[in-house]
Amino acid sequence: MASLAEKRIEIAQVEIEEVEQVQAEDSPQARPEELRLLEALLFASSEPLDTATLAKRMPDGVDVKAALAQLQAEYAPRGVNLVRIANKWAFRTAGDLAWLMTRESTETRRLSRAAIEVLSIIAYHQPVTRAEIEEIRGVVTSKGTLDVLLETGWIKPRGRRKTPGRPLTFGTTEAFLSQFSLESLNDLPGLEELKGTGLLDTRLPTGFTVPTPSDDPTLREDEEPLDPGDLELALAPRVEPEGGNES
């Protein structure tokens, strides 16, 4: 053991400039060597170690349990704690530092074609129900598409239509306006403007209209307020099975 201690001092001198550390080690109030051993073993182990395994590696006569308790107490206020997991021991970062151990990142994603189509219908036709959206698009809207749109925060359920089944009505949010740099929904181009920009064919049949969109939160005559819990509902999976012609 003497030679080991010597070696340790050597290394300590090489690696650390703080000479007082070496002195501290030799001082009477030095930590028991077994704490160093336990520390090293637990740190390097890829899995929690039980007391028996640890004891096998300790010099004879070491009270492993007492040493572990002391180590645990020592590390309790630190950023790393010694924790017991199913009667085994392991170092873990302190629970309150979970925030430190996570990194948040944003990733930019393009909306799918289906999502942008649904969004545009909601924007122009709001308040609009899912069935109405499907009527316009001619295809079933997948739950995922609405979920993504709800996740963007650009649309929200705003009420329920006073029709059988009381379907949810959807509308756009302020975040929608901000995303598309619109001062208000009135800034969405109307029929003539859409024709002017060439987006709509000029040979459209008479009677073809583009609604004047409004995100006035006041419920319409045929709408009634959301029920409590409707927001979660809007994100819940749809009950009916969805066919292959989703989009």
Add this chain to the structure above:
Amino acid sequence: MASLAEKRIEIAQVEIEEVEQVQAEDSPQARPEELRLLEALLFASSEPLDTATLAKRMPDGVDVKAALAQLQAEYAPRGVNLVRIANKWAFRTAGDLAWLMTRESTETRRLSRAAIEVLSIIAYHQPVTRAEIEEIRGVVTSKGTLDVLLETGWIKPRGRRKTPGRPLTFGTTEAFLSQFSLESLNDLPGLEELKGTGLLDTRLPTGFTVPTPSDDPTLREDEEPLDPGDLELALAPRVEPEGGNES
């Protein structure tokens, strides 16, 4: 921060019976929080982290370097030390506890004597060409020896010497420093003596200048960059046939 402290106390109470620790924490001489944060980050990582990375995760206004120095001093007498490797920081088990850790050890590669010599020549003489290595050893270096060393990741081709034939120059990597617990090449053992004797320079007469090995990736005056594909080349079989007196 109050809630964090509370939470921490909660955890401490759940996990540790020693209540005095919690008190110690609330005592005026409590450790600065940044030590806990650094501890947690460094402890959790098996890879060395550089100061910049650590600083990014710290609250504003924290002197990361000072905190690291304090942490290093704190851990110096422990079984786990905070070491600096190529300007990065990592917790490692204490070097003197190697005897304890042997069972943790996965089969370490045993390098041949030739490989060890070649590695040392590269470490102390870098950037160095194969011909220069052979000049020192007085024997042809087998391709296998270099391959083994390249495979360890401890050496790498770093450029080409601006001499006829444009031979590759070799140098050591960060993994080399990490492997031998060197903070930088200046910590190479015996470097000062070697410099003193003037034996480090292969190209100049003894005592002329005293070059210093450098793993600074900046190419020297007599080096030029690697060609694309040189890395594969370094590992490709040597073209000329090699005799029996390889080593």
Add this chain to the structure above:
Amino acid sequence: MSAEILSFETGRPAELAEGEPALVVDVEGYEGPLDLLLALARQQKVDLAKISILALADQYLQFIEAARKIRLELAADYLVMAAWLAFLKSRLLLPEPPTAEGPSAEEMATALANRLRRLEAIREAANRLMNRPQFRRDIFPRGNPEVIAEIRHPKYTATLYDLLTAYAVQRQQNVLASVHLARRTVWSLVEARASLERIVGMVDTEQWSCLDDYLLRYVVDPTQRATVFASSFAAALELVREGEMELNQKEAFAPIYFRKRLPQPAPDAVSAPDVQ
């Protein structure tokens, strides 16, 4: 890494050692001639800087001589070194020529001594390097690293242009949806007549042929059958009227037979063969 085995692949000549008491010829451990020289130099037990190169050269040559005596295959390196040392030895023993070109014998000897010192120094350094605590051999990283978890927040993008295009396309799609009648492919009379003329030209003049058979052979697409039959029939009537061909049908809905009208007007219509 057995490549270090220099040239004594025949094995250690241990059994020969008895005959060579002064020198144990065991080259297996040497890393080339310089290494051998260094080992010999160490036997002089003096500072390499003060070593007698002359004595060293003698020892080396002696070694090589011994090795050759027992007919060990020495690698070329060793022989080259031996030749060089023999040359150096003679230079050292002879007085320096007055106008010597190149390095003097003394300089050559010093250079050799320096090479040996350098090799010894790097060996010592290697030794110290390898004795340092090594990663994953003596010191260990965190065995169970905790990764910094990444929480990804998707941020969706779309432009107003995307939005308006999507809207316009959909509205238009549904409003402008008009009935598209599948265009029927019709066999025109002209086409039918041209084909019939070709068919009539092909068949034997005397022979009645079944019109249906020919048409079915030419018209592969069953959807075109009706139009082909109708047009062909009309064209056939036309050809009959013009006296180009004759038609024959036993009864309503029976197969129609045709043949080329002979140039001379036939007084009696030849009765149709009783086919099948």
